[in-house]
Amino acid sequence: MVHILSEFLEYCASSETPFNVKDTISTIGGFFPRSAIHSMYQTRFTSGIENLFNAWSDGSDEQKEILYQIIHLSLFDAYRPYSPYFAWIDSPEARETLKSTLKTYLPKLLATEKPHLIDRLQSILGQLDVLHAQEHNEQAGTSTLTFNEFQLHSHPDELKDLNAI
Numbered sequence: 001m002v003h004i005l006s007e008f009l010e011y012c013a014s015s016e017t018p019f020n021v022k023d024t025i026s027t028i029g030g031f032f033p034r035s036a037i038h039s040m041y042q043t044r045f046t047s048g049i050e051n052l053f054n055a056w057s058d059g060s061d062e063q064k065e066i067l068y069q070i071i072h073l074s075l076f077d078a079y080r081p082y083s084p085y086f087a088w089i090d091s092p093e094a095r096e097t098l099k100s101t102l103k104t105y106l107p108k109l110l111a112t113e114k115p116h117l118i119d120r121l122q123s124i125l126g127q128l129d130v131l132h133a134q135e136h137n138e139q140a141g142t143s144t145l146t147f148n149e150f151q152l153h154s155h156p157d158e159l160k161d162l163n164a165i
Contacts, residue, residue: 002041002075005029009048012066013055021066029073032085039091046089046097053101057108067105071120079127087131095128 005028012018049070056063078085089095102121109118 001028001031002033002037002045005075006041006044006048009045009052009070013048013051017060017063017066022069025066025069025073029070029075032074032077033088034086035088036090037088039094042089042091042094043097046094046101050097050101053105057105068114068117071117071124076120076124079124079131081123081127083127087127089128090132095132099125099128 005025008018008024008028012021018024052070053067056067075088077083078087079089089098102125106118106121106125109121
């Protein structure tokens with residue numbers, strides 16, 4: 001499904017706004033990856049988001065609403081704190097593209113009246129680093145638990161203590 005959504009995002013960025021774009025994005029992007037997704041598709045997906053955000057971030061209100069919708073796709077639910085879903089963007093190139101795009105877009109959102117979107121963006125940005133820290137550390141020759149592994153090995157009372165921080 002990620003490859004289909006990627007194609008659609010690419011199409012949206014390269015042409016006029018398609019008919020029923022919001023419904024199409026919700027339908028195609030309304031799933032949770034449950035296993036690994038090839039890095040080629042991850043990169044294509046994040047590049048599609050980058051191109052769409054570059055094309056539409058200063059566009060019409062309808063286009064901006066679609067960008068907001070993309071931020072709220074179920075695909076990104078894995079990047080909420082304490083999410084039970086599979087953190088699937090494990091390609092370093094795809095993560096960097098997504099982080100760069102969202103960091104560029106964040107100041108434009110700060111000027112809006114949409115604090116929930118700002119929270120969502122900041123959560124995705126933060127969790128991209130936290131959830132994939134083990135891969136980064138393994139490449140550097142060290143090892144730590146990812147946040148999901150930490151959750152699995154932690155007692156619920158310890159997690160409550162973390163929420164207070």
